Amino acid sequence: MTRYDADTLRATLFTLFTENGASADVAETTARILVEGDLLGHHTHGVKLANGYLKDLKAGHACGDHSRLEIQENSPVAALFDGHYLLGPYLVQRALDHCRDAATTFGIGMVSLKRSHHIACLAAYLQPLVEANLVPLILTSDPAVASVAPFGGLDRVYTPNPLAVGIPGREQPLLIDVSMSTITNGTVGKTRAAGDRLGHPAILTGHGEVSDDPEDYFASPEGSILPLGELAFGHKGFALGLMVEALTSALSGYGRKDSPEGWGASVMVMVIDPARFGGTDSFLDETDHIARRCLGSRPRDPERPVRLPGQSGLSRRRDYLDNGIPLPPDVVEAMREAVADSSLSGNTAFG
């Protein structure tokens, strides 16, 4: 498989975004975060997204003008951002920068962000903060989409609602990025497009049966994605999904009650500085202790030792930075489409 250089990918995306009206800082941040997604191996949430972002920029459904961001500082540690559908990676990065400043002075900073455009791969934002021994948290929901049913119900009400958190550690930082549902909307669509079955039954059909067939999601009556915990413990995934829903949309003041349309996100961003609680050194000591205990556990399958959240991604990232990123065919195709329409046409690895 052809490998693609991360710097070149960033430069290509930067040009594409600026040609479509994005300010330099918006283009740079969005390009960096998308490539970071692929570096961590999350190819559904990496540069593949650029094509859709560019279409939304062209159609006026996404905004590239950094000056549109409205920041309402309600206290030194609490702010509300109105993103006016600026590209999400720019908004989330600005929110993290804002929280980081607050956290290093006060121990915590928190931003509630409404009307963001799509925010890409949550794990992609964590590493710089974790390396500064800070704890970043990002929660998000998309109030324009419903794919998960409440536990015990059949009707789609909310989204997978992921939560990401970075845990600093000397030996092995933890990059956590998990949804509160069994699988994501992306997995359902991708598996269906490939004509495959899901790895595990994660769909509840419109008749209330559990299924591993993504077609059941799109059938009539329509199916839904099961919450984390499935039929046995799904009340927990449902509760956690509602928590993310409340801390994102409800807290921002803009959510499902406002019937938004199009690609968007409500986001909560927080940064915590352990130095203002029990201290950075003992935080790192404890992370290292737990990481060693987990990695030292006898594996259930001797072929598959315990892995920590983010461990595979960070190992891939080191490889991909040195040797290039092996983009899957669907990603290459999306990049081809994005480039074809630009001044770069004929001058990149994508044509």
Next chain:
Amino acid sequence: MTRYDADTLRATLFTLFTENGASADVAETTARILVEGDLLGHHTHGVKLANGYLKDLKAGHACGDHSRLEIQENSPVAALFDGHYLLGPYLVQRALDHCRDAATTFGIGMVSLKRSHHIACLAAYLQPLVEANLVPLILTSDPAVASVAPFGGLDRVYTPNPLAVGIPGREQPLLIDVSMSTITNGTVGKTRAAGDRLGHPAILTGHGEVSDDPEDYFASPEGSILPLGELAFGHKGFALGLMVEALTSALSGYGRKDSPEGWGASVMVMVIDPARFGGTDSFLDETDHIARRCLGSRPRDPERPVRLPGQSGLSRRRDYLDNGIPLPPDVVEAMREAVADSSLSGNTAFG
């Protein structure tokens, strides 16, 4: 089943705690939170716990002297509490009060609490804050206990690590209290004592098989509790468990690396004021909107409509306040034992 009056239970516990050296405020808060657990229907985490708390007070493993609490205010919104094993309900309530003051001024307040004694039922703390339109969060782990194995592993490393959050709503507030594992240590012990099978297979045997027999947890080689998500999606429950571990023990500076013994807890408490983000009214509107959408979903089983987190508990609470609390036999027996050893012996419903 005999029903017990909530006020009388509180008064009984208050006397028992003060007779064993607890300051009046420690005794009052602990009594109130324990009874609150039973009012919400969580009888394993209600007044049943008093007997164990009293034993630890007598043995010097728990502290009842409120003056031992050390508060280190590291910023107006960030504090570290060293609980010196004061009764947990008192410490958590103090932490919530501290966070509430910070949140109403700054939008957020956060306390990291180390060396707490056991903190009882997390849901029991939420209602007063939720009724004031604030969002309380409580996360906890017990660094002296290991019962859950890392995903893919067989060795017990950490605890169920629950997370509680209260979501204000005009029609139906949400009281969320869920662990990041399939079941709790308490459920394993209680089911074993009754000679029953678990409701769902939630144990991983020491040989790596999934089981619904609680005996497999205690067998040799010993079993463990499966993370939320079980074998299919347990990497998510594992990641969430590590998040709670980090935000409690690591953040407090005191955890598993310090090899603590006895009943204890590391706790993170946070309060968020929606008024300092998108506004209280729109928060309540959004909660009401989501609650209606969930409750309006067609149920999977027509006999069992969708219920929101906390809905059953709050409905029980109204009944129990009016008509008394139907304490199960094991709780009555624990109360009998606690009373027998006190000045109240012969003067209560428990003998």
